[in-house]
Amino acid sequence: MTKYNAFYGQSGGVTAVINATAAGVIDTARTHCDRIGSVYAGVNGIVGALNEELVDIGQESSDNLAGLLHTPSGAFGSCRFKLQDLTAQRAEYVRLLEVFKAHDIRYFFYNGGGDSQDTTHKLSQCAKEMGYPLTCVGIPKTIDNDLPLTDNSPGFGSVAKYVAISALEASYDVESMHSSSTKVFIMEVMGRHTGWIAAASCLAQDERGLGPDLILVPEVVFDKASFLARVDQVVAEKGFCVVVVAEGIKAADGKFISESGSTDAFGHTQLGGVAPRLVDLIKQNLSYKCHWAVCDYLQRSARHIASQVDVDQAYAVGRAAAEYALQGRDSVMPAIVRDEHPPYSWTLTPVLLSDVANREKAMPEEYISEDGFGVTEAGRAYFAPLIQGEAHPPYENGLPAYVRMSKSLVRKKLASHTPQNN
Amino acid sequence: MTKYNAFYGQSGGVTAVINATAAGVIDTARTHCDRIGSVYAGVNGIVGALNEELVDIGQESSDNLAGLLHTPSGAFGSCRFKLQDLTAQRAEYVRLLEVFKAHDIRYFFYNGGGDSQDTTHKLSQCAKEMGYPLTCVGIPKTIDNDLPLTDNSPGFGSVAKYVAISALEASYDVESMHSSSTKVFIMEVMGRHTGWIAAASCLAQDERGLGPDLILVPEVVFDKASFLARVDQVVAEKGFCVVVVAEGIKAADGKFISESGSTDAFGHTQLGGVAPRLVDLIKQNLSYKCHWAVCDYLQRSARHIASQVDVDQAYAVGRAAAEYALQGRDSVMPAIVRDEHPPYSWTLTPVLLSDVANREKAMPEEYISEDGFGVTEAGRAYFAPLIQGEAHPPYENGLPAYVRMSKSLVRKKLASHTPQNN
Structure with a gap:
């Protein structure tokens, strides 16, 4: 042959x-x-x-x-x-x-x-x-899990595992310190258009009250007043509040919260990071001590916890x-x-x-809880199998012991070419 | 007895x-x-x-x-x-x-x-x-490793391991994407007064050019011009640059870089995060595409990679x-x-x-490289043993499977007391 x-x-x-x-x-x-x-x-x-x-x-x-x-x-x-x-x-x-x-x-x-x-x-x-x-x-x-016709996309399960574990560990941290220190912790994860990643952090929630208390996804319009009311309520009830937020949440006017209003000393619009924005909101309105993390590339490269x-x-x-x-x-x-x-x-x-x-696969509406701050049992059932097993x-x-290819190149046979960039 | x-x-x-x-x-x-x-x-x-x-x-x-x-x-x-x-x-x-x-x-x-x-x-x-x-x-x-008379403090080794692994993984990510995407990645770690944690990320540096390229510690005065020059040089040489920065770096005037100048729409000083500050600097002066992460509590609660x-x-x-x-x-x-x-x-x-x-134990000067952007072999030799072994x-x-105590309290025998807070 x-x-x-x-x-x-x-x-x-x-x-x-x-x-x-x-x-x-x-x-x-x-x-x-x-x-x-x-x-x-x-x-x-x-x-x-x-x-x-x-x-x-x-x-x-x-x-x-x-x-x-x-x-x-x-x-x-x-x-x-x-x-x-x-x-x-x-x-x-x-x-x-x-x-x-x-x-x-x-x-x-x-x-x-x-x-x-x-x-x-x-x-x-x-x-x-x-x-x-x-x-x-x-x-x-x-990692965005937005390919259609496939139940999930390779890459997503490991990010889901990373964010669930990180939210779990942070909630342990805040729980043990909240009586005299931080009351609200906000963890920002990827997801410009969909909340798949943020929603997967629901897996860290357990009957002991650990894991994220609020999960904010781009599918739900961010409303400042109801967010602040919920944070305040959770802190009143359990003493602290852990929030996982997707980078792409937007206000009713369609603008990203991460782009809302701040300028630096030179008048430039302040760079993103929706977590620090939410912390500003909380400090100005509720005066709680807050901490925040932005996972960025760490979440998608965390092979150590795939x-x-x-x-x-x-x-x-x-x-x-x-x-x-x-x-x-x-x-x-x-x-x-x-x-x-x-x-x-x-x-x-x-x-x-x-x-x-x-075609982009949106997260099903029935995965988002009615109040818009959580994930339903249907969502949880979808996410749970994808994080099983530790591929240490x-x-x-x-x-x-990660490897790096030697990248030995095949001898060229053609004249060079300048790609039309776009 | x-x-x-x-x-x-x-x-x-x-x-x-x-x-x-x-x-x-x-x-x-x-x-x-x-x-x-x-x-x-x-x-x-x-x-x-x-x-x-x-x-x-x-x-x-x-x-x-x-x-x-x-x-x-x-x-x-x-x-x-x-x-x-x-x-x-x-x-x-x-x-x-x-x-x-x-x-x-x-x-x-x-x-x-x-x-x-x-x-x-x-x-x-x-x-x-x-x-x-x-x-x-x-x-x-x-985690700050600043207790005197002990070679290191329990808690530090696991943070060191987390930041070294995270910097390693992020450098793999940026290396593979830099030709058409992000050129500079900045990872912010804890360390208000000392650079122990940031410096430990040197362990991710290897002869293959991975790991952090620049490490910024509070022990070295942050100089905007020389930082930008080094970032530019590293990007010119290898195509991308990974920076690990301690939250507590300061300018020559003694002010935290994380507090430098930004105000929000209401005129409040913008909350910390030295990583986004450095990204602002780079974007305004070098125009490279940047990404940034802030590890915050994730670094000290990451028992999964202790x-x-x-x-x-x-x-x-x-x-x-x-x-x-x-x-x-x-x-x-x-x-x-x-x-x-x-x-x-x-x-x-x-x-x-x-x-x-x-008494606070400062990081020895001989651990910081002469140019102020790296860690010496002496430093590396100090840090290396502390991250050995994976306590999965x-x-x-x-x-x-983290546990949570039931916290059954002993019956009180005394009248209540209001502590003098401070």
Whole structure:
């Protein structure tokens, strides 16, 4: 049987487990070495393909490749680079196919969120139009959990676990100090458009009154008066209040709370951080001592506390993607299907990229409690399985033994190319 | 032999391992049940003693007591409450002795930082003056690592491990995204007066260029121009820059950078957060895309990634304190002594509280690199052993199985008392 090479690229914001997906693709390609020759990874995703900067994965040490399973971030580099439609950027798509042809690449794997699935879909269309035999498979990845048709997205479960554990630990801290110190603690997490991440912190809530007391999501309009009233009520009832807030909460006028009104000494609008904004509000209106944290990248790179379910799923979607490609399925993405009945189990199924592209999965309304400050039992039941199991990385000298690729590049065969940035 | 009861109190900012110290005291007291009757824990430290709110540890379940070893925060409640000197607050000291007498308490253990050691010392003096036989032992605890005469303070090693791992993980994230996204990441950690915590993040630096590029500590005056020049240089050299900054850095005028100049829409001074301040500076002067995180309480409550060395030392100081008390050593504190020669090993020795009280241990100048932006090999050698080993807690349903005390209170015997707050 004729062998062809494969391209694998990482795209968009990285996660604690996207490299486990790379491992799934690579391992599966290797078990089918009769049909897949080399796997080439794009340096910084699709940008590497455009620039003909291709990492020869065959040159990486076996330790490095084994380490992909437990190393966070994008081991081959990721990018924020969206190809527009075929008409506007046809030259870019044609360039991609030229590079692939030059390197005998006939399998294309793109590992990312909604934009990446869209790019994969368009590339498939372009290849068909141009008569180049390329099998294109998208692979899901996003901490935002907003990809449609899949029960959840690899990357999300580990963030969910991180924020739930962090909120739990902070609530223990505040509980033990509140009688003579901090009364309100606010933890800011990612989520510009949806509250998936913030909502997952509900898992830290228990019958002992620990975990977050209030969870603020972008799906609910932020109302200053009712927020302050609830904080005041919780402090009155239990002595302290722990708030988890998504960065993207907005007021009724549609403006982000993180952009509300502050200017620095030079008159510039003060940079974001919705947590310090809420702390200002509380101090001005309720005079409680407050503390706040902003998790930012720590939440999505925290491989040290990754969910085993998430690692398993991340690896499995990589493996499935390679299998789909070998089965000749083009323009599909492996989606996670949750079995209807407990205990939690899941399978993978191919879904059409045409159905995935350009659709965001919103958090269901029934996951948000009626008062808008919490998560329902239905939400909790959805989130709970995704954080199960601790995929502890190996440690050396007290630190996780993360690997770093040598990134040996394949010799270029084409003239250089300047991508049209956008 | 006559049995007497013991008082144990937690004081000041809590840590990931202070409850392991409680376990050390309790376990040791139990093995000497011929001499120590009950251990009573103060609800919120010394405040609980003043209020005669004493938790009867004998009423806690064995699961709860075993769980102290892996549960963060102060399980019995902590306090920010400093007793002044014997002249100013004699009534408070007398009250303490009345409570102890009423409950047959002749052993006093106070687990905290410098202020708590001072309180313990004064209480010992007062008891002697009043002729009440009380053996007072201070037990070290502080994430700030600023207690004198001990090589390090229990609580610090786990924060050091958390910040080193977080800086490592964030640097992986930024490295993989920098070509088309964030160039500078700033992580703010605790350290109002000293840079111990920020400096410990140096452990994440490796020969591969990962970990923090710049470390800013309060010991070095913050100079805007040289900071910006260094950030610019690092970005030019490697494409991205990771900065770890202690909350307490100051400008040449002695003002905290976190308080520099910003006001909100109402004209109030903008609340702290030195990380967003530095990001403002960079955006205004270098125009790099930046991200920032503020660890706040997450760093000191992160029991999920505690250092095994720290847990071991925290338990051992509790055990030693109980043993010192049984040996009749009054007004002492167990101090950690590092053996001079590698490999790392340590022992405990009693030091006099009169030598500990009211002295802060500064970070040695020779730990700070000449340019003021890094840590020397001497510093690295000091920090490295303190983060060794992973004391993973047990998990249930994807979350650490932290315990919460039932806090069954001993029946009061005295009239109520209103502490003189301060």
